[in-house]
Amino acid sequence: MYIYDEIDQTMVDQRVNQFRDQVRRRIAGELSEDEFKPLRLMNGVYLQLHAYMLRVAIPYGTLSAEQLRKLAWIARKYDRGYGHFTTRQNLQYNWPKLEELPDLLAELASVQMHALQTSGNCIRNVTADQFAGVAADEVIDPRIHAEIIRQWSTLHPEFTFLPRKFKIAVTGAETDRAAVKVHDIGLIAKRDVAGELGFEVIVGGGLGRTPMVGPTIRDFLPERHLLSYLEAVLRVYNQLGRRDNMYKARVKILVHETGAEKFTEMVEREWEQIRDTAVDLPAGERERIAAFFNPPLYDKAEDAAETLTRQVAGDADFAHWVETNVAPHKADGYAIANISLKPIGGVPGDASAEQMDAVAALAERFSFSEIRVTHEQNLVLPHVRQDELYAVWQTLKSYDLHTPNLGLVSDMIACPGMDYCALANARSIPLAQEISERFADLDRQYDIGELKLKISGCINACGHHHVGHIGILGVDRKGEEYYQITLGGSGAEDASLGDIVGPAFPYDKVVNAIETLVDAYLGVRADNERFLDTYRRLGADPFKEALYGVN
């Protein structure tokens, strides 16, 4: 794990002190709300429907057991005993009090955490593949470069007032678990024929009002040029991004309106001018940062696989969990254990303080004190010995954290929607709950196979609905909650945007509509074909017909 040096720690501590003073001045009346609002947002403090909301950054989704324990402790002391893990690898607290926020932030700082870069028109918390460092199909641990980008971008004077927020995601693997094609910049680490490390650079993806799958503007950027090239992209954006219209201000609009080819030329031209003077990282610094992500000292877990086979054979429930939630690890005898935060009927992404403590304790005992947070709102124990999975699973079971549904229909992404969010048109969470209850039968879910369902409560698309195999978007029809359904989206390496299937449904018709779609798929799918592939093969017609009875 990355450990703060003195500069990082001093910076974060100073920010807490500054914020303490700002809160004091606000409460004393020296600052109006208009003056205070940008200051609180720079510290991750929003005002939502019921109360303030604090968004805590979990850079590239990595947490230590100590940090997760602190998050649990904060949930108890300053909130109402729970937190919400989001698609941006953040944790949101829904009920902090303004008066207590400086203390809360000081507690976070004591475990090297903060809420910087979680709001405002800056480079946001950099996200990464949750299997970083352990994925069997990985070229390099993407957290090294995510951390390099974090250090470069935090407080970079040129990038604190961008035309709009800016999101960067990095992966080092072929399988895209970080949705890199729907970020402002997506980076995929790869090696060229000579074995040199570099990145494919994708610019101008995004969701929200105008969703886009980003085009690749460079197939291979040698690693040593990463920062100067990113700087060139940001400079072009900073000069030409539409500051006049908030809805057109994201880089995706600039790339789209300019055309990917022309945009690429502009970036390359800018880069030619700065590449020798800009701040590319000295090799020594790169090595220093990379060393934080060295793999832990794995045991020679020689008989682990055999033990696991025996345990799987002896317990069908455990076998299901292993089949669905456990992924291959690059070290022999180890496995990656995914912890679903989507129990049947639960709130997607919510975790209670007790659950956080339980996962922290498991990480300490079985996973080198490390936890990962995924953009699909789940948790991961990245390094578990195969012969210890059974013990892990048994503990998970007693905290309702053992649902074997990863990648299945009940493993939904859902944004907070109108239950918490001030911008919402409709609720997301209760719909997610009802859908998961409708499909509660796990055998049925296994039969359906991989199906990514994603729900947003408004067009901002925080719930990634555009890239759901099935997407659900809440809209307001004369004060009533309605939901538009899209089909055929994907946020993975085969990224695509979903198509609207037809007229929207009122709240009480949505669950039936989803079931109708799933049944239609089961009726026409070919062998082993995922919902997405069936849709891609046959198009919308069979689904339209099932839903609306017409073609």
Place this chain on the structure above:
Amino acid sequence: MTQQVISANRLGDGIVVYLAADSSWSERISGSVIAMDETAADALLREAKQAEQDRVVIDPYLIDVAEVDGVVRPIKYREFIRATGPSVRPDLSKQSYVPDTGA
């Protein structure tokens, strides 16, 4: 005219509150003072803006309500959720949530 009450978030803790007849701010919509006409609504809004100046609340505004059998209920669903709490966490609703004081 529709009946209206004033809602806002309290500055110190952000909790949703309603302007009451005695000029205090109630966490319950049942404690709110109802404006029956535009003149009354304007007067309430002026009072609320003063409370904003005085740093009691943030962003006060009028919401439409209907009084049915003596129960005040916001007309818009969004305001209903603000008045009652997240629909998915009845244990945290305004009616049932008791803060853990750590005692």
